Amino acid sequence: MAAFSGILADEEHNIATKNTNGVKSVLSNTDIAIVQEEARLEKSxxxxxxxxxxxxxxxxxxxxxxxxxxxxxxxxxVARNERTWGFWSFFAYWGLPNFAVATFSTGSALLALNLNIQQSIGALVIANVIIAGFTILNSNPGIKYHIGYTLAQRMIFGIYGSYIGIIIRVGLSVVFYGYQAWLGGLCLNMVFDSFSNNYLNMKNTFPESVPMTRRDCIGFICFQLIQMPLSFVRPSRVNIPSIISCFLTLFAVIGLLAYLTKVNGGPGPLYYEEVTLSAGERSWMWLFAITIWYSGISPGVANQSDFSRFASGRLSCYLGLFIGIVLPGTFISLAGMLCASACKQLYGTAYWTPDEIISQWLNTDYSAKARAASFFIGLSFTSSQVFLNMTQNGYACGMDLAGIFPKFINVTRGTLFIQLLSWVVQPWTFFNTSSSFLNAMSSIGIFTTPIVTINVIDFYWFRKSKITLIDFFTLSKRGAYWFDYGCNWRALVSLIVGIVLGIPGLVYQAQETLKPNMAMLNYFYGYMFFIPLVTGFLYLGLNLISPLKHEKLGQVDPIDFFDCFTSKELSALSMLPFQDNIGDVYQYLDAQEQDSEQEYPIQEVAIWQEKS
Structure with a gap:
């Protein structure tokens, strides 16, 4: 059992006695009931x-x-010794989704909207700044109280209602893990191609009905095997290799861009294409371009607290994630578009992924120079894919599954589970056509945006940035996150409405033969902006009709029960420090509960404050 404890009145005071003269209560009856209920849950x-x-x-x-x-x-x-992430760690955490194949190839989806390169980059700059703002707002439960996404779901949806938000994130993690692992296999094949010309030209023995080659399957399997040992590494410890991977990939992209534009003598024909859309169509395509880019990294925005809880300081976290989102997210996308444009003029085809460019070089001239480029570019992109997939999807899913089955699943087991399950989504089918890729990337945010919106409003508006931690681990009906039967129906209704309104537009986008309702289709194009408005106002309205009430709303724990706050944080929160010198509080409270003849109320006997 946990030794939840407070401050002794003095060295001679014995808490096991009922001598409470001059002792002032620190915990309320509700706090004590919650601690006792936790003791019953944790009793072994x-x-x-x-x-x-x-x-x-x-x-x-x-x-x-x-x-x-x-x-x-x-x-x-998270304990104090685990909070070691500074500026470069958060730069790398948010740099990884940008120093990656998906970002390099983003232009294939954006230019398919009939925008040109300049307008696509303009949309990306706007999107990245907004995404950084969303992420900063969603970071503070982790930064201030050192809790992850799972506990934040209990805060907004309730102890039982939280399973909905957790299951949504698990589902997205499975899809994205398979998707990123497939891209990682393509990157790893660049390394293997540099070893053997026979591997590069391996004969495909799969039937035509299978949308992948034997070579691609080998790369995918090997990439999965490379990732598995990282399941046993604590998520807070992968920040250093993530930083290294980001810079390796940055140098690889700079090398690709410099070589192709130099050999081509300029950026190529795609850069100079004219936009033929009308002003109205162009506006909606700008919105859709912003939404597509946001959607791809929206799961990371939603579960930001899973990693912001490792922050050593608030400012370093904010700056690291802002720069990591805005600068690489713009530069890598631009580099990918310019490389594809140069390839179109050089080779007659616009290649959107590094492995396609490398294959062109090796098939033209399997020389030492081309093989060296294949090895180092492949190694760089493979490393970024490994740590991107582990941080954004593997560990995130492990944390989520731990919230569903805490007694039997921890981060390591949950991460291994998603690695074994990622085959189910058949990620190779995402790359059959550009429209499949576009639909997959553009729809994810429908499910995560309402969660982010509700979390921000609930944390800042209703709780005034103050939450209690002991209530996260109790089934007591007096707990701050019990709501009604363990569910916050206001948040659940707002979530469902926010998701449902985005579904028709997704159907219209996926089924081009259907005649669309333009209002619903346009809602889908700009759901990054519309869902927060709908979900936010609905959640505020429902709370106005049926106000959220609890005696601990907008309060913090009186004591640092988990021994996780620094002295500076304790002072800012007006919280008493944890002390482990009076034994097990649970045992004491149980004894008090069994004493039918106790002389004083339990709140005066049980907990601890200095003598007046």
Whole structure:
């Protein structure tokens, strides 16, 4: 059990006695009831049957720390020694989605909207600035209280209602993990191609009905095997290799861009294409371009707290993520478009991914120079894909699954699970046509944007940036996140409405033979802006009709129960520090509960403050 404890009145005071003269209560009756309910959830009995011993053996390793149906060590607020991420760590965390194949090839989707390169980049700049703003707003539950996405879902949807937000994120993680792993396999093949001309020209033995080659399948399997050992690395420890991967990929992109534009003598024909859209059509395509780009990284925006909780400081987190989103997100996309444009003039085809460019070079001249370029470019992009997939999807899904089955799944087990499950989504089918890629990338944000909106409004508007932590791990009906039967129906209704309104536009986009309702289609094009408005005003309206009330709303814990705050943070929160010198508080409270003749109210006996 956890030793939730406070401050002794003095060295001679014995909390086991009922001498409460001059002792002032720190916890309310509600706090004590919550702690006692947590104790009952976390109570562990010695297994007496073979089946119970088997079930006990399946529990996650917890090294004496409490576990329950709501709690394991990976879900608790992050300890001080784990909060080591500074500017470069957050630059790398948000740089990874940009120093990647998907960003390099973004132009294929944007130019398909009949925008030119200049307008596509303009849309990306606007999108990146807005995304950075969304992400900063969504960071503070992690920065201030060191909690992840899973606990934030309990805060807005309720203890039971949180499973909806968690399951949505798990589903997206599975899809994106498979998608990024497939791209990683293509990058790894660039390394393998540099080793052997026979591998480069490997004969495909798969039937035509299978939309991949044997060579692609080998790269995908090998990439998956490379990622698996990283499941056993704590997420907070991958920041250094992530930084290195970002800079390796940056140099590879600069090399590609410099070589192709120099050999071509300029940016190529795509750069000079005219836009034939009318003013109205152009406006909606700008909105759609912004939405497409946002959608691709919206899961990372939603679960930002999973990694902002590792922040060593607020300012370094904000600056790192802002620069990591805006600068690489613009430059890498521009470089990809210019490289494709140069390739179109040089080779007659616009190549949108690095592996296509490398294949062109190797098939033209399998020389030492081309093989060296293939190896180093392949290694750079492979490294960025590995750490991108692990941080944005693998670890994120592990954290989410830990919130669903805390007693049996931790981050490591959850990450291994998604690696084995990622085959189910058949990611190779995403790349059959440009429209498939476009639809897949443009629809993800429909499911995450309402969650981000509700989280921001709830945290800042209703809770005034103040939340209690002990309430996250209790089934007590007196808990701050119990709401009605464990669900916050206001947030759930707002979430469902926000998602449902985006579905018709997605159907119209995917089924071009249907005659669209232009209002719903335009809503889909600009849902990055429309969903926050609809979801936000609906959530505010429902709370106006049925106000959210709880005695702990807008309050923090009186004591640092999880021993996770620094002295500076404790002072800012007016919170008492954790002390482990008075034994197990649970045992004491249980004893008080069993004492039917206690002389003083429990709130006066149980908890601790200095003598007046």
């Amino acid at each position: 009995e010695e297994p007496t049957t073979r089946w119970k011993r088997f079930i006990r053996a399946l529990e996650v390793p917890h090294e004496g720390k409490p576990i329950s149906v709501l709690r394991n060590p990976d879900l608790e607020p």
